Amino acid sequence: xxxxxxxxxxxxxxxxxxxxxxxxxxxxxxxxxxxxxxxxxxxxxxxxxxxxxxxxxxxxxxxxxxxxxxxxxxxxxxxxxxxxxxxxxxxxxxxxxxxxxxxxxxxxxxxxxxxxxxxxxxxxxxxxxxxxxxxxxxxxxxxxxxxxxxxxxxxxxxxxxxxxxxxxxxxxxxxxxxxxxxxxxxxxxxxxxxxxxxxxxxxxxxxxxxxxxxxxxxxxxxxxxxxxxxxxxxxxxxxxxxxxxxxxxxxxxxxxxxxxxxxxxxxxxxxxxxxxxxxxxxxxxxxxxxxxxxxxxxxxxxxxxxxxxxxxxxxxxxxxxxxxxxxxxxxxxxxxxxxxxxxxxxxxx
Numbered sequence: 387x388x389x390x391x392x393x394x395x396x397x398x399x400x401x402x403x404x405x406x407x408x409x410x411x412x413x414x415x416x417x418x419x420x421x422x423x424x425x426x427x428x429x430x431x432x433x434x435x436x437x438x439x440x441x442x443x444x445x446x447x448x449x450x451x452x453x454x455x456x457x458x459x460x461x462x463x464x465x466x467x468x469x470x471x472x473x474x475x476x477x478x479x480x481x482x483x484x485x486x487x488x489x490x491x492x493x494x495x496x497x498x499x500x501x502x503x504x505x506x507x508x509x510x511x512x513x514x515x516x517x518x519x520x521x522x523x524x525x526x527x528x529x530x531x532x533x534x535x536x537x538x539x540x541x542x543x544x545x546x547x548x549x550x551x552x553x554x555x556x557x558x559x560x561x562x563x564x565x566x567x568x569x570x571x572x573x574x575x576x577x578x579x580x581x582x583x584x585x586x587x588x589x590x591x592x593x594x595x596x597x598x599x600x601x602x603x604x605x606x607x608x609x610x611x612x613x614x615x616x617x618x619x620x621x622x623x624x625x626x627x628x629x630x631x632x633x634x635x636x637x638x639x640x641x642x643x644x645x646x647x648x649x650x651x652x653x654x655x656x657x658x659x660x661x662x663x664x665x666x667x668x669x670x671x672x673x674x675x676x677x678x679x680x681x682x683x684x685x686x687x688x689x690x691x692x693x694x695x696x697x698x699x700x701x702x703x704x705x706x707x708x709x710x711x712x713x714x715x716x717x718x719x720x721x722x723x724x725x726x727x728x729x730x731x732x733x734x735x
Contacts, residue, residue, distance in 0.1 A: 411543045412575065419540035425531055427500025432508075433460050441465040444686070445693040450655070451678040452669055452696060456689045459661035459682040460502075463509040468680065472513045473579065473656035476647055476668050478523040478639060479506060485636050488685030503528060504535050510661055511539050517577045519651045522569040523549070523639065529567040541571040544578075549643060550617040553625060568616065568643075570651075579656070582611045584649040588711040594718055612646065612712070620707040629702050632695060635665035635688065642707035644671040649708070652677055666692030674701040 592608030663681030
């Protein structure tokens with residue numbers, strides 16, 4: 387029996403539109419900031435930033451302003467002349483999985499790694515403008531701690547997204563990891579840059595069911611804002627034969643990922659910052675779309691490689707993933723369903 391549509395409330399279209407998550411996030415931003423929350427990393431004293439009176443970028447270009455600083459982001463960010471003026475921060479930190487990153491030692495004791503996480507998060511929050519947004523790419527083992535710390539700093543969670551990829555590391559001792567958490571926070575949820583039209587994609591109603599209701603909308607016919615699980619063509623992990631691949635860079639993020647964030651959460655001319663620049667994806671995409679950007683990279687070698695990509699290579703798939711359908715089923719027969727009959731007839735409906 388088909389589910390009956392509930393129309394016993396005043397909501398657009400008569401459908402139930404849950405508001406609980408949004409209200410919960412806003413209340414958390416008000417209350418958690420003053421809560422007595424203790425995490426393992428709190429047992430380690432906060433990092434004391436070195437004095438950098440002559441902070442200068444190692445690499446710089448104009449039109450738009452693009453800068454890369456070499457050093458520990460915990461030292462660099464407090465000395466930026468743009469402190470308090472950054473519109474968007476995207477951070478993909480070391481995961482503490484003993485990966486051989488250039489000069490960085492990726493194997494801290496757990497409590498020290500948590501303290502490191504809190505310290506760089508604080509530095510990022512402090513450079514944000516009052517209307518700025520913070521995105522964090524983080525794995526399972528540190529997602530909860532990162533969320534709690536950012537909440538106790540008073541930011542509001544807008545989305546807890548997931549980047550899903552099909553090429554996970556093979557294992558038999560547990561389920562294969564095929565995701566990373568994508569945390570979206572804002573300093574002021576009512577006054578933040580949000581451009582949903584820039585990242586619309588075909589809805590399942592349009593691409594699978596040819597539902598006339600989605601084409602009857604006044605705007606964005608057949609389109610929707612992407613769901614909070616991100617996948618699709620050009621969204622996989624960057625493997626060795628990928629066109630975007632940069633040698634000697636581990637855990638490189640696809641351009642499509644940063645393209646979605648930068649288009650939806652910044653405007654042309656805005657300032658985007660990445661405290662762990664890595665292969666340079668954030669600044670590469672930002673520059674391609676007319677955003678100013680600042681990148682911080684710990685090692686000189688990686689910084690130089692990222693800069694070569696930002697300036698001389700640029701985006702290789704600009705716009706390729708925008709507007710792509712992510713439906714997981716083929717388009718269905720749009721004819722009227724047959725009446726219930728034989729198993730064959732029912733299966734064909």
